[in-house]
Amino acid sequence: MPAEYLLSVDLGTSHTVAVLVWPDGRTRPLLFDGSPVMPSAVFLDPGGIIHTGRDAERLALTAPERFEPNPKQRIADGTMLLGDRDVPVAAALAAILGRVARTAVESVGHLPNTVLTCPAAWSEQRRATLHDAAAKAGYRPVKILTEPVAAAHYYTSRLSHPMRPGQALAVFDFGGGTLDIAVLERRPDGSFGVLADGGLPDLGGLDFDAALVAHIGETVKQRDPDIWKRLENPSGASEMRNRRELWEEVRAAKEMLSRSSVAPVTVPDMAQSLHLTRGELDQLSRPLLSRAVGETQRVLGLTGRRPDQLAGLFLVGGSSRMPMVSKMLHEALGFAPTVLEQPELPVSEGAALAFASPAPVTPPVQVPPTPPQSPTAPHAMSSPPLRSGSLPPVTPGTDETVTLRRGEPEPPRRKIPPKWIAIAAAVVVLAIVLPIGWWWLTNPYKQQPFDDELAPVGDVTAFAAEPNDGIYQVRAWDDRALFAYTTASTDPSGEELHLRALDTGSGEPLWDQDVVVTGGGWDGNFYVSEDLIAFSQEVATGEYRYHFLDWKTGDTRNTVDSTDGTAARSGDLLVLAPLGGNTFNVYDGDGEKVAGWKLGNVDEGVTVSKWDLVGTPDDLEEPSMRANGNGRVWAVTSDNVVHVYDLESGETVAEKEIETVDDLYYGWDNLLYVAVDKETGYDLNVYDIDDELKAFDSEFVESDTPAPDQVKACGEALVCVREPVESATDVYTWRIYNPDKEKVVHVFDDREYRNITPLGNRLMVEHYEGDDVRTWIYDQGFDQVNNDVGDNDFEAIDGGSALTWPASSGFSVSTGNVIGLGRDGTRTALRTELEVFTCDASETRLSCLTLEGMQVFSFRDA
Known part of the structure; x- marks a missing residue:
């Protein structure tokens, strides 16, 4: 292990990422304004101070001539004019x-030794400028590693893709302003040498943003030419702020489209939001990405190697997360690239891994702290020691304290005839056994055993045609599974959606349905239940067509335009x-429409701001069936009024002004929870839906963390409130509220x-141990059930x-393990190295889209 801290910095064209090695x-990663990714932007104020990151972006609205979003691109110029x-x-x-x-100093108390990264094609003069910049910033002499070499170290070390000497890896670094491509060869000593490099200095994420803004502009221009005129040629700080806001909205929509099929875009000064679809993004992206694919093929050609002779193609840089990038490279090279959910991070962390000393073969075992155990009862956990002035321990599940008394005289005993003892014993046994037996038969939280391995059910059902990257979806339901994927259509302006239903008991196909769509894109949302298959397409901006299918035949029952x-x-x-x-x-x-109602008044500007279903404990009994609520829906309108309706009748259950639309709402077990942010914490207010939203309870939580950002169910009555931890990514404080108490x-x-x-009436709790995520199980008394169930997401x-299976990032293939987990913490390894696009599970079956087609697997008896 390294003897001291190490800092690795990837100063990119658009963003900077830094990683600390303990x-x-x-x-x-270091966090800047709560994010591991800091904009590489600078702003020179009138006093001569250079501001950086998001501060620079905010100040740019006041004086854009003093702002430079990409100073790294100006390195060959020597100087740049700011104001x-x-x-x-x-x-x-x-x-x-x-x-x-x-x-870094705020994190560890000093500035560690540092490694910086740079493009492979940088000259010694440019590297000298980077050395000079580090010295000006107070760093000791730094080491410099090229970005593709750093990415290669991440690929082999962190992603565990071993490479033999002589094997080659292509690194496709697609950032905000440039595209850099390099092919590296593994040397006998374990280092990497660059065989060939190239790229496109004028192609990056900003070019896609510009294409999307122009596309949105055509719609805005048709609806309100004056608005677009102000956005296209702003004058004054307000209009410049609106223009920047539009670009930020488009950039956020582009990132959202890497996860979903449609994304909203709020245009400043327009009353109604617009939408972008993945189909539109793909259509605009294809000509730009054709250049990227051509350059990749050119650089690979310089090495004299064919694509099938590569050990892999590793996509890094923020723009790589667009699904169309991996899709077109896959089509051109014949194999799926590797891309991560956060492709900005591998270069910085890879550089750190390259210079950090290798860890010992057998790392020391870190045992999580557990309460001491009694030597006479190895499976019973003793109570924690009491602090001065504390109460005696509380028996789990009660509000009563346990008091033990010794030395008191026992009352005189009376002899009871043996036959009465036998009768009483029989009565006691029946009183105990019958309820326990009945409880066991009806207990919704029974732990069912897993099989020894994941077994295929029937044969693979082949794809009808080569899938594209529009939609990959699986929905498992009891004894059936629905598969959905898209392929290119014979109509060049559209794509074909293929739907297949399989019997999960036999693996045999039940039916297939193919639909060609033009003019709009398929939505990635599918709604499946015992008697429902519904999905949607966007037929035009802001206009949708919902398709309802028959589970037995696959025939279209109805379509609804909305x-x-x-x-x-x-x-x-x-x-x-x-x-x-x-x-x-x-x-x-x-x-068929069964109910409908209107809230507020659009003409008066009173519209729905947020809404959701009211959850029910039934959702915990059959989570794979996704019961989704008790037939009620809550909504908050812009006039701060909460409305609760019955779905089947459309009748009002409750209606009342209780908080504001800016607060956090959640409905569970006929209670409505609202978290209201305060200066020194927040109020958790609880309202009874069945009692006309009457105030049920109010708890003030004193907290120095940011305001809660999520409330969700954690048990039949329990709800969890999540508070982000300041200056940390994906780290939270969780508070458990019990309405009964x-x-x-x-x-x-x-x-x-x-x-x-929630896992039935227990909790699966994830926490970090170093870079690993570990899962512990807790019972209803918040006592730990087991030590550790591993670093998987169950x-x-x-x-x-519970079950874990491989989850792909974007539309690339993912390889991973399938593991079963019982509520007592026992793990069952069912399959290693399963390659899939995506999967979904019922209580007994795992249904997956694999490379070969659609496959059902069994992990326990149906």
Whole structure:
């Protein structure tokens, strides 16, 4: 392990990322304004101070002539004009590195030895400028490693892809401003040498943003030419701020489209939001990406090697997360690239791994702290020691303290005839056994055993044609599974959606349905239940067509055209509702409208701001069936009024003004929870839906963490409130509230916690140990059930067990293990190295889209 801290900095064209390596080998990215990714932007104020990152972006709205978003691109110029001053590029880079240095010092108390990264094609003169910038920022002499070599170290070390000497890896570094491509060869000593490099200095994420803004502009221009004129040619700070806001909205929509098929875009001064679809993004991206693919093929050709002779193609840089990037490279080279969920991070962390000493073969075992155990009862955990002035220990599940008395005289005993003892014993046995037996038979949280391995059910059902990257979806339901994927259509302006239903008992196909769509894109949302298959397409901007299919035949039962872009399923009902509108419509599995109502008044500006279903404990008993609510929906309109409706009748259950639309709402077990941010914490207010939203309880939580950002169910009555931990990514404090006791009954804050998920009436709690995420199980008394169930993300499949399987990033293939987990913490390894696009699980079956086609696997008897 390294003897001291090490800092690695990837100063990119658009963003800067820095990683710290702890003395024990852990790595953790530095956070800037709560994010591991800091804009590489600079702003020179009138006093001569250079501001960096998001501060620079905010100040740019006041004086854009003093702003440079990409100073790294100006390195060959030597100086750049900011306002009325010529500023050396080295000074601008030094300001960015200085910001990194200050953050590192705040984290570990000093500035560690540092490694910086740079493009492979940089000359010695440019590297000297980087050395000069580091010296100006107060760094000791730094080491410089090229970005593709750093990425290669991440690929082989962190991703565990071993490469033999002589094997080659292609690194595709697609950032905000440039594209850099390099092919590296593994040397006998384990280092990497660059065989060939190239790239496109004029192609990056900003070019895609510009294409999307121009595309949005055509719609805005048709609806309101004056608005577009002000956005295209702003004058004054306000209009410049609106233009920047539009670009930020488009950039956020582009990133959202890497995860979903449609994304909203709010255009300043326009009353109604617009939408971008993945189909539109793909259409605009293809000509730009054709250049990237051509350059990749050119650089690879310089090495004399064919694509099938590569050990892999590793995609890094923020723009690599667009699904179309991996899709087109896959089509051109014949194999799937590797791309991560956060492709900005591998270069910085890879450089750190390259210079950190290798860890010992057998690392020391870190045993998590557990309460001491009694030597006479090895499986019973003793009570924690009492602090001065504390109460005696509380028996789990009660409010009573246990008091033990010794030395008191026993009352005189009376002899009881043996026959009465026998009768009484029989009565006691029946009184105990019958309820226990009945409870066991009806207990929704039973732990069912897993098989020894994951077994294929039937043969693979082949794809109808080569899938593209539009949609990969699987929905498992009891004894059936629905598969959905898209392929290119014979109509060049559209694509074909293929739907296949399989019997999960036999693996045999039940039916298939193919639909060609033009003019719009398929939505990635599918709503499936016992008697419902529904999905949607966007036929035009802001206009949707919902398709309702028959589970038995696959035939289309009905189609419904709607302007409602948000939907949710409750049982066999589909709710279509607006954000920014005021009409709710409810449809059954036949696509027939069963209820509908209007809230507020659009003409008066009173519209729906947020809405969701009211959850129920039934959701915990059969999570794989996704019960989704008790047939009620809540909505908050822009006039701060909460409305609760019954879905089947459309009748009002409750209606009342209680908080504001800016607060955090959650409905569970006929209670409505609202978290209201305060200066020194927040109020958790609880309202009774069945009692006309009467105030049920109010708890003030004193907290120095940021305001809660999520409330969700953690048990039949329990709810979890999540508070982000300041200056940390994906780390939270969790507070558990019990309405039966009208108080917060437990707080998870003694570790770096990530996620909490209910497993029936127990909790799966994830926390960090170094870079690993470990999962512990807790019972209803918040006692730890087991020591550790590993570093996997488990999903509950029934009330007593959970499952983990490979999850792909984007539309690339993912390889991983399938592991079963019982509520007692026992793990069952079912399969290693399973390659899939995506999967979904029921209580007994795992249904997957694999490279060969659609396959059902069994992990326990149906």
